[in-house]
Amino acid sequence: MKSKLTYQVLLLALTLGLTHQSAGQDKGTMLIKNGTVLTITKGTLENTDVLIRDGKISQVGKGLKAPSGAKEIDATGLFVMPGIIDAHSHIGLESINEGTSQVTAEVWQGDAIDPLQMSIYRALAGGCTTSHAMHGSANSIGGQCQTIKHRYGTFLPEELIMQGAPRTIKFALGENPTNHGTRDGLLPQTRMGVEFVIREAFSQAKAYMAEWDKYNKNKTAKGFRGAPPEYSYRLETLGEILKGNIIIHCHSYRADEIYMMLNVCKDFGIKKIVFQHVNEGFKVAPELAAYGAMASVFADWWAYKFEVYYSTAYNATILVRNGVTTSINSDSPDLIRHLYHEAGKTQKYGGLSDDEALSLITINPAKQLGIESRVGSIEVGKEGDITIFKNHPLSIYGVPQYSIVDGIVRFDREKDPADMRLLPDPKAEIDVTLHGQYDEGHDNCLQDVEYLFNDLVGLKN
Amino acid sequence: MKNRFHIVLGAITTIVIGLIWQTEAQSPKGKTGTFALTNATIETITKGTIANGTVILKGGKIVEVGTSVAIPSDAEVIDCNGLKIYPGMIDGGTTVGLSEVGSDKKTQDFNEAGEVVPQVKALTAVNPNSAVIPVTRVSGVTTVIAKPDGGLFPGTAALINLFGYTPDQMYAGFEGVVMNFPNTGRRGFFDRRSDDEIKKAAEKSLKKLDEVWDKAVQYHKLDSAMKGKGLDYYPEMEALLPVVRGERMLMIEVNAAKDIQAVLKWVADRKIRKVALTGVTEGWRVADEIAKAKIPVITGPVIAIPTRDYDRYDQIYANPGLMKKAGVKVAIRTAGTENVRNLPYHAGFAAAYGMSKEDALRAITIEPAEILGVNDKLGSVEKGKNATLIVCDGDPMETKTQIKYVFIDGWMVPMVSRQTLLYDEFLKREPGVSKN
Numbered sequence A: 001m002k003s004k005l006t007y008q009v010l011l012l013a014l015t016l017g018l019t020h021q022s023a024g025q026d027k028g029t030m031l032i033k034n035g036t037v038l039t040i041t042k043g044t045l046e047n048t049d050v051l052i053r054d055g056k057i058s059q060v061g062k063g064l065k066a067p068s069g070a071k072e073i074d075a076t077g078l079f080v081m082p083g084i085i086d087a088h089s090h091i092g093l094e095s096i097n098e099g100t101s102q103v104t105a106e107v108w109q110g111d112a113i114d115p116l117q118m119s120i121y122r123a124l125a126g127g128c129t130t131s132h133a134m135h136g137s138a139n140s141i142g143g144q145c146q147t148i149k150h151r152y153g154t155f156l157p158e159e160l161i162m163q164g165a166p167r168t169i170k171f172a173l174g175e176n177p178t179n180h181g182t183r184d185g186l187l188p189q190t191r192m193g194v195e196f197v198i199r200e201a202f203s204q205a206k207a208y209m210a211e212w213d214k215y216n217k218n219k220t221a222k223g224f225r226g227a228p229p230e231y232s233y234r235l236e237t238l239g240e241i242l243k244g245n246i247i248i249h250c251h252s253y254r255a256d257e258i259y260m261m262l263n264v265c266k267d268f269g270i271k272k273i274v275f276q277h278v279n280e281g282f283k284v285a286p287e288l289a290a291y292g293a294m295a296s297v298f299a300d301w302w303a304y305k306f307e308v309y310y311s312t313a314y315n316a317t318i319l320v321r322n323g324v325t326t327s328i329n330s331d332s333p334d335l336i337r338h339l340y341h342e343a344g345k346t347q348k349y350g351g352l353s354d355d356e357a358l359s360l361i362t363i364n365p366a367k368q369l370g371i372e373s374r375v376g377s378i379e380v381g382k383e384g385d386i387t388i389f390k391n392h393p394l395s396i397y398g399v400p401q402y403s404i405v406d407g408i409v410r411f412d413r414e415k416d417p418a419d420m421r422l423l424p425d426p427k428a429e430i431d432v433t434l435h436g437q438y439d440e441g442h443d444n445c446l447q448d449v450e451y452l453f454n455d456l457v458g459l460k461n
Numbered sequence B: 001m002k003n004r005f006h007i008v009l010g011a012i013t014t015i016v017i018g019l020i021w022q023t024e025a026q027s028p029k030g031k032t033g034t035f036a037l038t039n040a041t042i043e044t045i046t047k048g049t050i051a052n053g054t055v056i057l058k059g060g061k062i063v064e065v066g067t068s069v070a071i072p073s074d075a076e077v078i079d080c081n082g083l084k085i086y087p088g089m090i091d092g093g094t095t096v097g098l099s100e101v102g103s104d105k106k107t108q109d110f111n112e113a114g115e116v117v118p119q120v121k122a123l124t125a126v127n128p129n130s131a132v133i134p135v136t137r138v139s140g141v142t143t144v145i146a147k148p149d150g151g152l153f154p155g156t157a158a159l160i161n162l163f164g165y166t167p168d169q170m171y172a173g174f175e176g177v178v179m180n181f182p183n184t185g186r187r188g189f190f191d192r193r194s195d196d197e198i199k200k201a202a203e204k205s206l207k208k209l210d211e212v213w214d215k216a217v218q219y220h221k222l223d224s225a226m227k228g229k230g231l232d233y234y235p236e237m238e239a240l241l242p243v244v245r246g247e248r249m250l251m252i253e254v255n256a257a258k259d260i261q262a263v264l265k266w267v268a269d270r271k272i273r274k275v276a277l278t279g280v281t282e283g284w285r286v287a288d289e290i291a292k293a294k295i296p297v298i299t300g301p302v303i304a305i306p307t308r309d310y311d312r313y314d315q316i317y318a319n320p321g322l323m324k325k326a327g328v329k330v331a332i333r334t335a336g337t338e339n340v341r342n343l344p345y346h347a348g349f350a351a352a353y354g355m356s357k358e359d360a361l362r363a364i365t366i367e368p369a370e371i372l373g374v375n376d377k378l379g380s381v382e383k384g385k386n387a388t389l390i391v392c393d394g395d396p397m398e399t400k401t402q403i404k405y406v407f408i409d410g411w412m413v414p415m416v417s418r419q420t421l422l423y424d425e426f427l428k429r430e431p432g433v434s435k436n
Helices: A002-021 A118-124 A191-218 A233-242 A255-268 A281-291 A315-321 A335-348 A354-359 A363-369 A449-456 B002-026 B132-137 B195-225 B235-244 B257-269 B283-293 B315-325 B340-352 B357-362 B366-371 B418-426
Strands: A030-038 A044-053 A056-061 A071-074 A078-082 A084-089 A128-133 A141-149 A167-172 A246-252 A273-277 A294-297 A326-328 A386-390 A399-405 A408-412 B035-043 B049-058 B061-066 B076-079 B084-087 B089-094 B141-146 B155-161 B171-180 B249-254 B275-279 B297-299 B330-332 B389-392 B403-408 B411-413
Touching: A030 A354, A030 A386, A084 A273, A084 A335, A084 A363, A118 A128, A118 A335, A118 A408, A128 A335, A128 A363, A128 A386, A128 A399, A141 A191, A167 A233, A191 A233, A191 A255, A233 A246, A246 A255, A246 A363, A255 A273, A255 A281, A273 A281, A281 A294, A281 A315, A281 B418, A294 A315, A294 A363, A315 A326, A315 A335, A315 B418, A326 A335, A326 A363, A335 A354, A335 B340, B089 B275, B089 B330, B089 B340, B089 B366, B132 B141, B132 B340, B132 B418, B141 B171, B141 B340, B141 B403, B171 B235, B195 B235, B249 B257, B257 B275, B257 B283, B283 B297, B283 B315, B297 B315, B315 B330, B315 B340, B315 B357, B330 B340, B330 B366, B340 B357
Parallel strands: A030 A071, A030 A078, A084 A128, A167 A246, A246 A273, A273 A294, A294 A326, B035 B076, B035 B084, B089 B141, B171 B249, B249 B275, B275 B297, B297 B330
Antiparallel strands: A030 A044, A044 A056, A078 A386, A128 A141, A141 A167, A386 A399, A399 A408, B035 B049, B049 B061, B084 B389, B141 B155, B155 B171, B389 B403, B403 B411
16 A cells, blocks of 8 residues: 555656656747847847747847757847747637636636647747737636747646746636626626625625635634535635735726726725726726726727727827836737737837837736746846847847847748648648738637537527 | 916917817827928838939829928928838738628628629728728738628639728728639548549539629620610629620639649630739749740738748748749738738848848739839829828838838828727726725
8 A cells, every 4th residue: 555655656746747848848949149138128139149948038249158968049130139028818718617606716728728820830930929818708707818938849847837937817807798688687797796796705805715714713712613615616716815815807998997997906905906908097097096006908800899989099108108017018929929019009109119109018917927036027037038139129120030039049031841730630631811800900808709609508598 | 468368368278278189199180291201211112212202292292202302391300310211011811891700701892692793892881980091001011902702703802002091091992803713632631532522523513603703705796785774683693794895804813833834824815904913822833834924923921921831931931032032023921810011021031031022022012013003193102192101210121110100091090999098097006906
């Protein structure tokens, strides 16, 4: 019996060891020589080298020497910037909408990661090395999300996970969770109902925590005879939000609903909130700034639904100028490939400086995901996530050449073959030929919902 | 005393005019007249670059372009020192004016019921007061194809200028019949049909297409024999008649490589004279064949993900350049509605991924003008053409470039849209957090 246990422990250790050594979690050592280094937080350094050792930036300076055997990239004439971070994406996920209840805080996107998706490689080819794999917006309180690193090449879902990244959860306001008229009789149908759903959930979580606190306090007391309260992972998760251990990422569009959510947060003592999409954030920018809430926006998407009809492409600039920590996100397998261009649009719409514009896709989304001490700028001690561009990344002619994650080159424009599939389907006969399906024009947060509700649950009308 | 009175009167007049002007600035109107754009770098597109040049606009036309141009006494002079002049950009495929809010069918007028409705006309359904129009034109896109979509023959598209209060004022001289060639590919990962179902659906569509076309040819023969008199009212066939006769363009939407090949054969077999292919996402796979058929292409969106998982990640960015290299006549479109303003960026991505900058710029100016047969009026800065041009502070494909002035048919368009008005109102909102 004992020997069997030892054997199992050994086997487990071996498995873990193997996992650790496989492609996904590799950490590299490499020297990027003589580039124009856009550090984001510490200015732009000409003719500068960046040394990555064991996956971390160990030196930034001139005339650095690579350790023997380390890879070298000559970045002469090229622009070296931190890997781009997308604070709102659904790539690398098998499914994104649980949506069977207005509150599904118990589910986690980390359980639905698909490391084989081409969208991950394509994001890398657009310079994006980290993304926030989010739950959809079918319900007011959705599932927990997962920050992933684009370690394309691994077959193991868990290896995409950015270990140690703070927990995050998706909330959703407005048209998507209410879905006016298509789910008859189900709460919420209105923005009033959305507020109620969220307040009710937090109130229940508060009561739940109080019950457990009471039980934990009393259970060791002499003569205590009570049973423990019923366990609920849903309420447990909501409780962690109230304790400040989970960052809310709240899908929202209209100024009124953003303001409503700020008040809910105020009432429940929640400080960590990032508004997502937040097309009308510009209308309540002073309130967002005063509360310390952050905003993750599209550069110029509008009019794809009624609640974004009164939008402006100047949203990001207005938010930045009002002191709101702002990022530009994709919510799209296409947009994620050119976030640098999306950031560049803030120079057309409001004239942000280069550093301000680049912050929107690097250090600011890092702040919104709580990973700013690890990624988002080129600084000694940070992780070796780097993207190298031909031409300035904010220029329309900017073309990513390399994307590096933890010191490992995951995208190489010159060397990568055209077909980068990890696992081709040998049985597929008729090709998928998408024709501009991912053109601008909708947020992708409602993926699978029609199928789920109409076909599966049969709820439509 | 009298003098003093005049001075006071003058001052009052100035103030009053100032006030009126200020009110107007809240909701400015376009204005026309004679304009002299001086000291500009003129990118004519067709006749090279003119440094330090002048363009004179009068009566809705470009009346002079050059370096030694006399400025008419009645001209409003706009000093374009440090600025560049380009022709207005043309998007060869949009639903501008036909759709207002993407998710709301009540605001959409591009998709009529029925598989074969070539007689329904985009031009009459375009909303001249769409909020999308000012948003688009202040970014330098002056002229677009408004295109119906849906079944096999979803309607007749029209080229419209993005300034005017009636369709007639907006009409830019081209109408074409739209055809969606049956798609033999899987429409996407959401497409749950079996291979067999896909094949059968495509075959059925192709059969229907042939039936319609044969009927149209028959109608043409009957109509010719009867010298245009005596045929019963048959609006579908009447709409197809000019296409059969080669008088009106057939704009064929087609994307998958196999379908493009099938279209080329279909068009050749029927000897259809006036044709453009639109979409053409996989044109690069069969570019030589398209070039050989001498059929022009309006491709886009360029900023899009590859059609197939095994294709190179930048394949669609590279598509216009690859087709151009093979000898295809290429224009670029967005296929969009509310963000047609991004047309220059689609061309810019084509340029970043292989097309020359000159060709990319041509693909959103003179090439669509030539394909649509309006190059006598649009697509370049030349004497005699329509006064439809833009003034900007750099390369219009470059993201940060600011468009300073837009002229459409000689009208100086106000550089204001709902999006700029919201910016003005909310950059420094008053009141801020506290009201009192």
